[in-house]
Amino acid sequence: MTEITLYELSSCPFCIRVRRKLEELDLEYDVIEVPRSHRSRTEVKEISGQTGVPVIVDEEHGVDGMAESSDIVAYLEETYGN
Numbered sequence: 001m002t003e004i005t006l007y008e009l010s011s012c013p014f015c016i017r018v019r020r021k022l023e024e025l026d027l028e029y030d031v032i033e034v035p036r037s038h039r040s041r042t043e044v045k046e047i048s049g050q051t052g053v054p055v056i057v058d059e060e061h062g063v064d065g066m067a068e069s070s071d072i073v074a075y076l077e078e079t080y081g082n
Contacts, residue, residue, distance in 0.1 A: 003060040004029040007044050008053050009036065014069035015054040021073045025080045029056075 006022065006029050008015035022029050034041050038051040048055045048065030055067050061079060066072055 003058055005032060005057045006030070007032045007034050007047070007055040007057075009034060012053055017069045018054045018056065018072050018076075021076050025076060027076070027080055 004022070004027060006015070006018060008019070008031060010033060019031075032043070034044055034053055041051040041053075044053060044055055044065075045051050047057060048067050050067060052067060054069055054072060055065055056072050056075075057064055058066075058075075058079075063075070066075060
């Protein structure tokens with residue numbers, strides 16, 4: 001079972017940065033494509049308190065709704081990097 005979920009927009013450069021890091025680290029993850037309209041991103045808002053993406057959830061490590069691509073990439077490196 002995948003423990004990491006990425007909320008993203010496929011065309012978002014910040015989301016692509018996070019996706020690349022997940023793939024570089026060979027991590028399994030689920031993707032939830034969010035609506036383009038910020039007003040329709042209710043699930044992301046509930047999880048992270050804001051409507052921007054990317055946002056990750058990492059159940060194994062108790063991360064619920066981490067936002068900001070640079071923070072996510074640093075977290076992934078620290079937690080799953082060699």
